[in-house]
Amino acid sequence: MRGRTEILALFAFCLVTATTSFASTITYDSRAIVIDGKRRVLVSGSIHYPRSTPDMWPDLIKKSKDGGLDMIETYVFWNLHEPVRNQYNFEGRNDFVKFVKLVAAAGLYVHLRIGPYVCAEWNYGGFPLWLHFIPGIKFRTDNEPFKAEMQRFTAKIVDMMKQEKLYASQGGPIILSQIENEYGNIDSAYGAAAKPYIKWAADMAVSLDTGVPWVMCQQSDAPDPIINTCNGFYCDQFTPNSNKKPKMWTENWSGWFLSFGGAVPYRPVQDLAFAVARFYQRGGTFQNYYMYHGGTNFGRTTGGPFIATSYDYDAPIDEYGLVRQPKWGHLRDVHKAIKLCEEALIATDPTISSLGPNLEAAVYKTGSVCSAFLANVDIKSDATVKFNGSSYLLPAWSVSILPDCKNVVLNTAKVCFITTFASHFKFWLASLAA
């Protein structure tokens, strides 16, 4: 017979799991990631669990949700988890099962980028040092000793996730996973061995049977069914390698990492908001901020040469876990505006037309829904355009979002936090003068 506390514990356990245990079917088509048969417009942000402390995680996740994110993306850091071959560490800042569960508890999705080569300005790109000493090994190419180790670690992580029921196909939050990392940027250096390696990596990942799609970023020849995705400051010009795959942006650099002796990186929110809105304007349905919270390179985890301990990245949440204004607030407003267009965005491809030099309209119209994006991509001149019977002022380098094809709910160059502050300031000046 069970004791009373045991029954209570079981009851509490059931309450917790009951809300999260509905399995979802995750697929994709030419427009979007499809969750339980419905295309979705998704906004994601990177938070790497070992770059903050477990005590910070719930608050970082909450601020991400409040900022309008649907998903958190993290890499998995092999050398952190297996510092000595076959001796694993998943404690403290390494406890990514706990991290993924906290994201799930907040009701957000997870994109798990296993790599296991991750780059990430991380020591040795995430490879454990012992890997280097395996006889005959050659990294990231068609090399048997390397492939055996890569497969072993990838399978280990996938198994851990499965045991904890963390894939969406099991009722968990993980709806996407990544294999390799930006290999397309360097594959020419591997000559003829690059193609068979990528084919092998794709087949190996798919064979692990996670029930959710895999992506490869910066890999224009990613084999089916792997989705090739874009990383960069701007991705509006990107197209996937098949018309059966959606246009996805897995790293939109919110700022940049800090190097010793270098300037502290800064990317204005107006430019970041412009890039995001342009991406959705031109048919995108998924983008991820790299980073949404950058955090700290603790200990000797930073990659080299000369990459600083701070990994703040000028991200919407700063190194210490505080929201960075006006970046965080303006992007939250951009996400709200884009979500108001979701029904139109998932229904159809955009019809793109020119409204003059450097001026572009994209209309998503089908049946009774209509949403539009109006862009001025000139970096100097403001412009007034005629669209659907009305006039609109478009500041230089900005996008206006019209969820009903009529009313502008947001222009990416107009930051409310600043204007509110400015009008308070004027009011305050006026009151001084009186």
Ligand SMILES: *[C@@H]1O[C@H](CO)[C@@H](O)[C@H](O)[C@H]1NC(C)=O
């Ligand atoms: C023009 O705006 C109306 C809403 O007032 C909308 O119903 C219609 O679809 C729009 N047409 C175009 C081509 O954007």
Ligand SMILES: CC(=O)N[C@H]1CO[C@H](CO)[C@@H](O)[C@@H]1O
């Ligand atoms: C990989 C990539 O897309 N890089 C681009 C990032 O954005 C800058 C412009 O700021 C381009 O010069 C890079 O090519």
